[in-house]
Amino acid sequence: MECNRVFILGAGFSKSAGLPLGTELTDILIQAIELQLDSPAQDNEQLEWSRAFRGRLQALEGGSTAINVEQLFDYAHHDAEMWRMDQQRVRVGRGDGPATPWNHARMIDHVLGLLQEQVSRVILERQRDATVSAIVGFAQQLRAGDGVITFNYDTLVENALDECKTTWSPGLQDLKEEPHVVVLKMHGSADWFQF
Numbered sequence: 001m002e003c004n005r006v007f008i009l010g011a012g013f014s015k016s017a018g019l020p021l022g023t024e025l026t027d028i029l030i031q032a033i034e035l036q037l038d039s040p041a042q043d044n045e046q047l048e049w050s051r052a053f054r055g056r057l058q059a060l061e062g063g064s065t066a067i068n069v070e071q072l073f074d075y076a077h078h079d080a081e082m083w084r085m086d087q088q089r090v091r092v093g094r095g096d097g098p099a100t101p102w103n104h105a106r107m108i109d110h111v112l113g114l115l116q117e118q119v120s121r122v123i124l125e126r127q128r129d130a131t132v133s134a135i136v137g138f139a140q141q142l143r144a145g146d147g148v149i150t151f152n153y154d155t156l157v158e159n160a161l162d163e164c165k166t167t168w169s170p171g172l173q174d175l176k177e178e179p180h181v182v183v184l185k186m187h188g189s190a191d192w193f194q195f
Contacts, residue, residue, distance in 0.1 A: 007142075009150040009157070017130040019154050023066040025122065030054055030072075032118050033111065045104075046111050053079065069119070070187065073112065080108040123153050123190040136160045144179030147171075153190045158183055 011021045020028060030050065037047040057067050057075060083105035087094060094102035139160035142148070144167065148157055161168045167180040185192075 004145040004147065006147040006149060007138075009148060009152060011152060013150070014130075014135075014152045014154050014156055016134055017132055017156055019123065019126050019130060019152070019156070022068040022070065025069045025119070026067045026072050028122055029069065029115055029118050032122065033114055036114060036118075037111075046107055049104075049108060050111060073115070076108060076112050076115070080105040080112070083108065119153060120190045127154050127156060127159075127190070130154075130156060132156060132160060132163075136163055139164045139166060142166060142181045144181065147182045147184065149184045149186060151186050153185075153188060155189060155191055 015021055034047060034050055037050060053076065057072065060075070061067055061071075083101045086101040087105075090101060092100055094100055097103075135156045139157065142161065142164075150157060158168065161181060161183070167178065168183050169180050171182045171184045
């Protein structure tokens with residue numbers, strides 16, 4: 001009897017190829033976004049929020065600078081939502097000037113959009129220089145009916161499967177139609193952010 005196999009890949013799987021861990025990615029993203037915001041053409045409020053936000057994240061993590069990228073996005077979304085809720089306590093409307101809590105939340109959403117663009121850019125750039133021999137070796141062991149659950153944003157597994165000429169899908173096809181390897185991206189994929 002032949003059984004299907006399921007492989008669960010965490011962040012460490014891509015680390016050996018040269019991609020950053022989630023905590024390393026956070027630092028890279030924050031530095032990139034602060035460089036982008038620290039220009040005469042940009043609004044200083046965004047840069048001030050980014051720097052203050054980094055300090056609050058470190059305080060939440062007990063002074064640690066190792067903040068996971070998912071925590072970064074979760075905390076920032078929460079921060080924007082708190083500002084939106086604060087709008088209910090003030091006596092001005094949402095659009096009554098740039099200093100309303102609502103507009104502050106929109107500014108945070110804008111910075112989050114910039115961060116999300118950076119995720120894709122950083123990962124795809126690092127991926128181009130990645131050492132993929134171990135990942136290709138893993139892909140060569142996969143067979144139709146296997147499943148790969150990955151928490152990585154990179155597309156190294158998918159690229160390795162393509163290189164091995166192994167049919168795969170993102171889990172949206174029925175295995176009965178055409179046997180293939182299913183790759184489930186639990187946190188999303190760098191190429192999804194692009195589109």
